[in-house]
Amino acid sequence: MSKKNKPFRPKARRPRGFEDKPAEMLRAERALIDAAFGVYDSRGFEPLQTPAFEYADALGKFLPDEDRPNAGVFAMQDDDEQWMALRYDLTAPMARYVAENYDGIAKPYRRYQAGSVYRNEKPGPGRFREFVQCDADSVGAPGAAADAEMIMIAADVMRAVGLKDSEYQIRINNRKLLDGILESSGVPNTDAGAVQRIQVLRAIDKLDRLGEQGVTDLLGEGREDESGDYTQGAKLSPDAIKAVLGFSLAGQSSRTETLSRLEKVVGSSSHGRAGVAELAEIDRLLTACGYGPDQCAFDTSIVRGLGYYTGPVFEAELLADIRDRKGRLVRIGSIGGGGRYNGLVSRFRGQEVPATGFSFGVSRFLTALERMGHTKGEVIAPVLICAFDKELMPDYFAMAEELRNAGIRAEVFIGAGNVTKQFKYADRRECPVAVLMGSDEKVSGTVTLKDLKLGLEMAKTIESNEEWRESRPAQQEVPRVQMVAAVKAIIDA
Structure with a gap:
């Protein structure tokens, strides 16, 4: 494509003297x-x-x-x-x-x-x-x-x-x-x-x-x-x-x-x-x-x-x-x-x-x-409900609603990507906990909770992928009905 036919793309820039606020x-x-x-x-x-x-x-x-x-x-x-x-x-x-x-x-x-x-x-x-x-x-x-x-x-x-x-x-x-x-x-x-x-x-x-x-x-x-x-x-x-x-x-x-x-x-x-x-x-x-x-x-x-x-x-x-x-x-x-x-x-x-x-x-x-040093304390990032199965979306949204009703920030992952990308998203958002539930957990009435902050700390001492898979650090399986209490315990800790 010649330079003459190249589509115009404006440069992303802020006007001088104005600021974005995160x-x-x-x-x-x-x-x-x-x-x-x-x-x-x-x-x-x-x-x-x-x-x-x-x-x-x-x-x-x-x-x-x-x-x-x-x-x-x-x-x-x-x-x-x-x-x-x-x-x-x-x-x-x-x-x-x-x-x-x-x-x-x-x-x-x-x-x-x-x-x-x-x-x-x-x-x-x-x-x-x-x-x-x-x-x-x-x-x-x-x-x-x-x-x-x-x-x-x-x-x-x-x-x-x-x-x-x-x-x-x-x-x-x-x-x-x-x-x-x-x-x-x-x-x-x-x-x-x-x-x-x-x-x-x-x-x-x-x-x-x-x-x-x-x-x-x-x-x-x-x-x-x-x-x-x-x-x-x-x-x-x-x-x-x-x-x-x-x-x-x-x-x-x-x-x-x-x-x-x-x-x-x-x-x-x-x-x-x-x-x-x-x-x-x-x-x-x-x-x-x-x-x-x-x-x-x-x-x-x-x-x-x-x-x-x-x-x-x-x-x-x-x-x-x-x-x-x-x-x-x-x-x-x-x-x-x-x-x-x-x-x-x-x-x-x-x-x-x-x-x-x-x-x-x-x-x-x-x-x-x-x-x-007089500013208020930091706001805790949301708990992430990972989405493994589109058929279980109603369950994921119901879990997020239960957490919110208990005063815990929560969101369902609605972007595109496999579980690895979802965990990367959780890391970037600094989410404290990820909640995992697939079809097998749905049948057994359980959910898996990953303490992401603790996992990040433990990862510094683990030297191989094999050790990581065997130890499954900062991860626990709990009954579905105990999910809210278990998540709250992790955040409070």
């Missing part, structure tokens, strides 16, 4: 999400699911980068010429849902959700363009009490997945404090200064990774990273850069000391004074509920990168030493966070609709938990 990863993700859902549900929150696509104008100026339909998000034009975009988080779609159903839902509206979100950004190690988020939000709750509850929820999720209080910390700030600093530095709190403000927020957000000099560059003219990519700076004046950095480093060891210092930093700024008052109320509620400064601390370097936050903000950070497979220390940093965003629902309705929430990235959190 069974072990999916099960671990589900366990993590279930733990968080248990926390949310216990506090009276209700589940919600929104679609992956939203109209781009519903996401609006809160897109990750600039106010363009295709900047930072994956967008497409529908047949009615309206721009749609894959959601970049779960909060903006939730705000649209609340606005669309505002008169029919109880306020505050308290919801939780988990699902994939999408960022049209440069992929890299540990940085994906599709990842799973898990959120909880309260809409219609105006006071600092709602923010304090979200901070408590973040701490409770850390505990629910098995972390000790010494292994995490919720770090809290208030965007109103920074608003006051920026106003006094000549950056207007208006649409005209929106891009510059987001550049400032993102610069501060990188303080722990880039250090003071790197953030100073991003607050000024800009910075070139190790790969040669250049990030445009916020172009603040030297005095403004000094003020912003001074504020970002104002945190103290206790919440009370930080509040005292912040009162001096914000001076006469009305935004700044309001921010300090909200943090003081949060401190009062956290203290009353037993969440001490080691668990929940004030940290003025926490600003959160997205532009829609309007008040208290916080991040959940892991404190334990985490090492990679080569034993090197790895800094995971923030695995989630949230805060107050009073503008999202208000965009749709033209009236003040206060809201606050908490969100974490499932994959990032899970990676950290695995390295800390």
